[in-house]
Amino acid sequence: MRALVIHAPKDLRLEEIDMPGPGAGEVLIRMAVGGICGSDLHYYNHGGFGAIRIKEPMILGHEVAGHVAELGAGVDGLAVGDLVAVSPSRPCGTCHYCGIGLRNHCENMRFYGSAMPFPHIQGAFREVLVADATQCVKADGLTAAEAAMAEPLAVCLHATRRAGDLFGKRVLITGSGPIGTLSVLAARAAGAAQVVVTDLMDSALDFATAVGADRTINMATDASDLTEYQTGKGYFDVLYECSGAAPALAAGIAAMRPRGVVMQLGLGGDMTIPMQSLTAKELDLRGSFRFHEEFADAVALMRSGKIDLKPLISHSVTLEDAEKGFVLANDRSQAMKTQIIFAKG
Ligand SMILES: [Zn+2]
Numbered sequence: 147m148r149a150l151v152i153h154a155p156k157d158l159r160l161e162e163i164d165m166p167g168p169g170a171g172e173v174l175i176r177m178a179v180g181g182i183c184g185s186d187l188h189y190y191n192h193g194g195f196g197a198i199r200i201k202e203p204m205i206l207g208h209e210v211a212g213h214v215a216e217l218g219a220g221v222d223g224l225a226v227g228d229l230v231a232v233s234p235s236r237p238c239g240t241c242h243y244c245g246i247g248l249r250n251h252c253e254n255m256r257f258y259g260s261a262m263p264f265p266h267i268q269g270a271f272r273e274v275l276v277a278d279a280t281q282c283v284k285a286d287g288l289t290a291a292e293a294a295m296a297e298p299l300a301v302c303l304h305a306t307r308r309a310g311d312l313f314g315k316r317v318l319i320t321g322s323g324p325i326g327t328l329s330v331l332a333a334r335a336a337g338a339a340q341v342v343v344t345d346l347m348d349s350a351l352d353f354a355t356a357v358g359a360d361r362t363i364n365m366a367t368d369a370s371d372l373t374e375y376q377t378g379k380g381y382f383d384v385l386y387e388c389s390g391a392a393p394a395l396a397a398g399i400a401a402m403r404p405r406g407v408v409m410q411l412g413l414g415g416d417m418t419i420p421m422q423s424l425t426a427k428e429l430d431l432r433g434s435f436r437f438h439e440e441f442a443d444a445v446a447l448m449r450s451g452k453i454d455l456k457p458l459i460s461h462s463v464t465l466e467d468a469e470k471g472f473v474l475a476n477d478r479s480q481a482m483k484t485q486i487i488f489a490k491g
Pocket residue numbers: 183184185208209297298
């Protein structure tokens with residue numbers, strides 16, 4: 147079977163690797179779809195992000211769905227042929243943070259396709275994956291492409307949970323990439339009354355409109371449209387900062403009302419924060435990182451029809467053309483979410 151292995155920046159290879167078998171409590175999954183994430187792109191473009199660099203070949207990928215093909219001993223609740231979304235979150239279950247229910251902060255996390263630890267944690271862009279049955283969430287009724295979106299949606303659901311009660315609230319989202327647009331859906335599902343999205347590109351903002359944003363503002367051409375929200379005591383109750391760009395955070399904070407909540411999801415490295423406004427408006431600044439239990443919530447929200455993210459799946463490529471997919475995913479003027487099709491059906 148084949149896997150997509152990153153060796154160095156722009157050196158992505160489709161390689162033959164050994165075929166695994168499922169052990170007790172595990173299932174063998176024939177991969178159907180894998181979504182290319184911003185972190186995969188960072189490994190492809192730069193060999194890493196921040197201080198993290200690939201030090202050995204690593205299989206990319208963590209947004210995946212496939213069909214159960216074989217059950218290990220002791221697995222129940224899953225059957226051969228089931229479509230499953232596979233959570234890349236693999237906490238140890240025994241460390242301090244796992245013990246207090248903060249599994250996304252596990253000290254021994256083995257998140258797929260991550261070069262943070264060494265040896266690196268190999269990813270899930272492979273034709274066959276052996277996973278713990280507990281990582282698999284049945285996704286019948288969904289397409290494999292939708293099921294593979296459970297991971298980024300879970301990121302946004304986790305942020306939404308961190309943001310607190312959104313019912314009837316006014317929400318600003320800065321950055322209309324996959325996380326920003328999925329945050330539109332997550333905020334709506336949580337009862338937000340109004341959702342405004344900013345970005346620097348109209349093409350990206352069109353996707354936010356497609357999933358229900360009330361208004362979009364292109365900050366490259368129409369930045370003055372945000373100023374109406376920045377007057378007086380400000381306007382928004384919650385900010386999802388999804389761009390990782392300091393100017394977006396600053397403009398967003400200026401549009402916040404007193405006691406609002408600023409959720410930082412964008413990973414742009416360290417940035418300057420308008421601390422004086424944070425103090426004077428008594429804003430809460432909260433980080434949000436990955437997810438754990440929200441993965442199953444993401445699948446459930448899609449299955450119930452409360453969240454329809456199909457408009458965000460903009461491109462798909464075959465495994466043989468995977469590198470074309472990475473080039474496409476790099477082009478924000480075209481792509482929202484680009485997925486690799488591992489197998490038909
Ligand atoms: Zn991701």
